[in-house]
Amino acid sequence: MTASANAASYFVDRHSTERPDKIAFREAAGKKRSLSYGQLASDSSQVAGALARAGIARECRIAMLVLDQIEFPQIFWGALKAGVIPVPLNTLLSTAVYETILRDSRATALFVSAEVWPVVKQAALAAPDLQHIVVIGDETPEGTIGFGDFLAGAEPQHAVACSADEEAFWLYSSGSTGLPKGVRHVHGALRATAETYGAQVLKITEQDVVYSVAKLFFAYGMGNAMSLPMAVGATAVLFSGRPTPDVVVDILEAEKPTIFCGVPTLYAATLARFESATKPEVPLRCCISAGEALPEDIGRKWKAFWGVDILDGVGSTEMLHIFLSNAADDVVYGTSGVAVPGYQLRLVDEAGDEVAQGEIGELLVCGDSAADGYWNQRHKNRATFEGKWTRTGDKYQRDSQGRYIYCGRTDDMFKVSGIWLSPFEVEQALVSHPAVLEVAVVSARDDAGLEKPKAYIVLKEGPASPELAAELKAFVKDKIGKWKYPRWIEFADDLPKTATGKIQRFKLRQDS
Incomplete structure (x- = not known):
């Protein structure tokens, strides 16, 4: 066992000799602070020393409620150096959810950006296991210690030696269908994502500048703006605020990234903003998308406007980053592409048997970045992790070219007239209509108690009307088939x- 298996040795410390003055992170707008690789190596070692001085032992958890700012990588990598397990948390949750997570994780310390402190304060002060609350900002609330004071005078500590299979950090799932689950990842998983998707699909290099709208506390954002660029010594742009289309365009123009990492809803909203505007000068060479499947129409319009493809891919908190994707020289919009080199995929039916080409099955994935399991969730562990295979909860079809076509989440799929209906197929059809900005299709029951599709639609502009609803229903019938059209359309802001x-x-299903 050697120190090199500690992820911080590979992602941080080796750069302190290879490229110490290269900027690893720079903040967009506002403070405009930056952090070099050499300074990050030094700062993270001091964080490790401060953790040890505070009595936070190896394998203890520390919660990170930290915005996308340079303190995030300092704390994250410092914890890994100390053998302490950082647990980055979503900065947009409610007080009640924070209370649940702090109790569930039994974190002994909380690092929190001052902007988020008012929301987490009540939960933090009530958490029975918290011994230290460290606030990042200009003021130090009562009962806390400032980040600078926490670090002051601490002796730097080198990265502890560990196995690549040792637990490194946790991520709490996004909770799109309930309370978040603690997902446990090992040191080797970070490098696995960099050597597969990062090197072989994104083909990131030291010259790249990356901007990700997904934040660092998400698996997608952590890969985009931390592990993938840090693997090659590239630069990541951090922005702590809300990434609205106007803000994102301003950042693209000011920071000149070569790689932009977005999500489908933002790509759609940004395109709508530019329908009557001039394209800004940005040296983009690649854009990627994940989180949800990218509608074909949005991908084609983005390529036509920017001259750059969006590489649509699929990842998950459980797999840490993207494992199924289109590639730069092999983009087919309307599909999720093929397996990222280093990963294996299967499509299975309810009995666990492989489905035939063209049939719908649940997607299973195998790869070295897989999580070590959930924390305190034995039943869900058994349902998700089956030996080397991880169930994704996504339904897919595989076409004759071996490409995977998204059909929907397992919980979203339903049958109409005895035939499986893909909500995503209906959504793709609707979003290609010029009046539609966003859409979600769910099942609802008619007067006979039978399931039929219902669409919730956000318009680009203009008033909703019964005439437009009828037009959209007819549009879907003509585009993908008469039985697939939404029986009800509800317009929403x-x-x-x-x-x-x-x-x-x-x-939305609860409201239907």
């Missing part, structure tokens, strides 16, 4: 989403 931009269809 917005759709319920997780912080990653995933539409929370379970909430």
Whole structure:
């Protein structure tokens, strides 16, 4: 066992000699602070020393409620160096959910950005296992210690030696269908994502500048803006605020990234913003999308406007990053592409048997980035992790070219007239209509108690009307088939989403 198996040795410390002055992270807008690889190596070692001085022992958990700012990588990698397990948390949750997570994780310390402190304060002060609350910001609330004071005078500590299979960090799932689950990842998983998707699909290099709208506390964002660029010594742009289309475009223009990592809802909203505007000058060479399947129409319009493809892919918190994707020289919109090199895929029916080409099955994946399981969730462990295979909960078809076509989440699928209906297929048809910005399709029951599709639609502009609803129904009939059209259409100002931009269809089903 050697120290090199500690992920911090590979992602941080080796750069302190290879490229110490290279900027690893820079903040967009506002503070405009930056952090070099050499400084990150030094700062993270001091964090490790401060954790040890505070009595936070190896394998203890520390919660991170930290915005996308340079303190995030300092704390995350410092914890890994100390053998302490960082648990990055979604910064957009409620006080009650924070209370649940802090009790569930039994974190002994909380690192929190001052902006988020008012929301977590009550939960943090009530958490029975918290011994230290460290606040990042200009003020230090009562009962807490400032981040600078926590670090002051601490002796730097080198990365502890560990196995690649040792637990490194946790991520709590986004909770799109209920309370979040603690997903446990090992040191080797970070490098596995960098050597598969990062190197062989994204083909990221040291010269790249990456901007991700998904935040660092998400598996997708952590890969986009931390492990993938850090594997090659690239630069990541961090933004702590809400990534609205206007803000995102401003960041693209100001920071000039070469790789942009978005989500389908944002790509659609950004395109709508540019319907009558001039394309900004941005040196993009690649865009990627995950979180939800990318509608074909959005991908084609983005390529036509920017001249750059969106590589639509599929990942999960359980697999840490993308394992199924289109590639730069092999994009087919309307599909999720093929397995990322290093991963294996299966499509199975309810009995666990392989389905034939063209049939719908649940997607299972096998790869070295798989989680070590859920924390305190034995029943869900058994249902999700089957030996080397991980159940994704996604329904797919495989076409004659070996490409995977998304049909919907297992919980979203339903039968109409005895035939499986893919809500995503109906959504793709509707979003290709010029009046539609966003759409979600769920099942609802008619007067006879039979399941039929119902669509919730957000318009780009203009008034909703019964005439437009009828037009949209006819549009779907003509595009994908008469029996697939939504029997009901409800217009909405917005759709319920997780912080990653995933539409929370379970909430819409509850209303149907």
